[in-house]
Amino acid sequence: MLTCKELTEIITDYIEGRLTLFQRISFQLHLGMCRHCRAYLRQMRLTVRTLGKMPTMSVPQDVEQELLKRFRDWKR
Amino acid sequence: MKRLLAGEEAAFLELVRTHHGRLIRLALTFVADRSVAEEVVQETWLGVLNGLRSFEGRSSLKTWICRILANRAKSRAVREGRMISFASLAESDGEDEPAVEPERFTSAGRWSQPPESWSGDTPEKLVLREETRAVLDEAIAELPPIQRAVLTLRDVEGVDSASICNVLEITETNQRVLLHRARSRLRRKLERYLKKV
Numbered sequence: 001m002l003t004c005k006e007l008t009e010i011i012t013d014y015i016e017g018r019l020t021l022f023q024r025i026s027f028q029l030h031l032g033m034c035r036h037c038r039a040y041l042r043q044m045r046l047t048v049r050t051l052g053k054m055p056t057m058s059v060p061q062d063v064e065q066e067l068l069k070r071f072r073d074w075k076r
Numbered sequence: 077m078k079r080l081l082a083g084e085e086a087a088f089l090e091l092v093r094t095h096h097g098r099l100i101r102l103a104l105t106f107v108a109d110r111s112v113a114e115e116v117v118q119e120t121w122l123g124v125l126n127g128l129r130s131f132e133g134r135s136s137l138k139t140w141i142c143r144i145l146a147n148r149a150k151s152r153a154v155r156e157g158r159m160i161s162f163a164s165l166a167e168s169d170g171e172d173e174p175a176v177e178p179e180r181f182t183s184a185g186r187w188s189q190p191p192e193s194w195s196g197d198t199p200e201k202l203v204l205r206e207e208t209r210a211v212l213d214e215a216i217a218e219l220p221p222i223q224r225a226v227l228t229l230r231d232v233e234g235v236d237s238a239s240i241c242n243v244l245e246i247t248e249t250n251q252r253v254l255l256h257r258a259r260s261r262l263r264r265k266l267e268r269y270l271k272k273v
Contacts, residue, residue, distance in 0.1 A: 003185030008175040012256035016237065036190035040176075043191055047263045049199040051231040054212065056097030063114075067092055067121050068085060074125045075083040 002026045007037050011044055077137060080128060092121065095138070098233055099145050101216070105225040106149035107156075116152055120145040139239040142229060146243045175260035194270060208269065215265040219258050226251055227258035 007030055013019050014027050031038055059067075079087035099120060103113035123144045131140060180189040202208045216224055216232075225244055229235040235243075241251050 003181075004187045005174075005176070005178075005181045005185035008260075009256075011175070012259055013252060016252065016255075018252060034187075036187040039191045039193050043194055043263055043267065044259065046194055046197065046199060046202070047259060047266055048231050050202045050208070050266075051212065051227070051262070052234060053199045053203045054209065054232055055203065056094065057100065059093055059096045063096075063118065064089070064092065067118070068089065070122060070125060071083075071085060071088045074128070 002030045004030075004034060004037055004040075007031075007034075008040060011041060014041075015044065015048065077131075077133070091137075095141060098228065099141070101232070102142065102145060102225065102228050103149050105221045105228065106146070106153050112152065112156075113149075116145065116149045119148050123148060135239060136235075138233060139235050139243075142233060142235055142239070143243050173257055173260075175256065176264070191267065192271075197270070202266075207273075208266075211265060211269045212262065215262050219261065222246075223254050223258040223261075226254040227262070230255055231259070 007027065010019065010023065010027065014024065019027060031041065080091065096117060099117045100110075100113050103116045103120075104110070107113050107116060120141065124141055127140075127144070131137070135143070180187065182188045216227065219227065222244075226240060226246075229240045229243065230237065237248065237251055237255075240246075241248055244251075246254075
């Protein structure tokens with residue numbers, strides 16, 4: 001039987017779809033019975049999704065102008 | 077892509093604005109200096125323009141750009157005599173840091189201090205808060221370089237893991253272990269922060 005502690009160590013492989021069939025079944029069985037681990041999985045997913053929504057630093061004006069100039073040269 | 081090839085400036089600006097900051101973050105995992113990173117990213121954009129017409133779309137545009145960046149950054153680091161191979165870093169990143177503090181489990185491996193629900197928080201709401209972004213940015217900056225590179229590529233940029241292994245020249249297993257450590261660290265930071273607010 002998978003413990004909570006073990007679950008927190010294979011959770012990335014679960015999210016990335018890299019567990020074997022047997023591991024995945026144990027993982028899901030455990031989740032079905034353990035609300036704490038369900039909360040943990042939600043936290044991990046939220047962390048990952050939040051990272052994907054991180055805004056990027058803005059591009060400095062002069063850099064943008066220079067790149068645009070290069071783009072115009074490239075078009076020709 | 078079509079708009080780019082048609083020479084539409086708006087499409088090019090959109091591409092630059094979407095990726096520039098992230099590319100700088102990624103470049104900083106190869107070179108130490110911010111101004112060098114900026115140069116490398118500019119060189120990358122020129123490389124993108126040079127290759128755009130022959131880009132065959134076998135990988136996604138994003139992956140292709142990241143690969144150009146990695147190559148430029150690597151040769152730059154080599155020139156400056158400070159190239160660290162990611163493969164060797166991946167090997168040496170061996171300390172077995174647990175995903176969660178061991179004291180939060182009973183001796184039988186069950187939660188004794190379980191995670192609290194973050195319900196009501198969506199990624200959109202979280203990133204809207206400037207403070208959360210600062211927490212994440214800082215946490216990313218504190219990661220060991222190789223973990224930072226993997227996490228930035230996979231979760232911030234959304235690059236698939238096969239391409240990451242290719243760009244960083246590490247094995248698939250290493251990639252997953254590094255990603256796991258990095259994500260676990262970031263979750264811990266977020267948890268600590270969300271407990272306070």
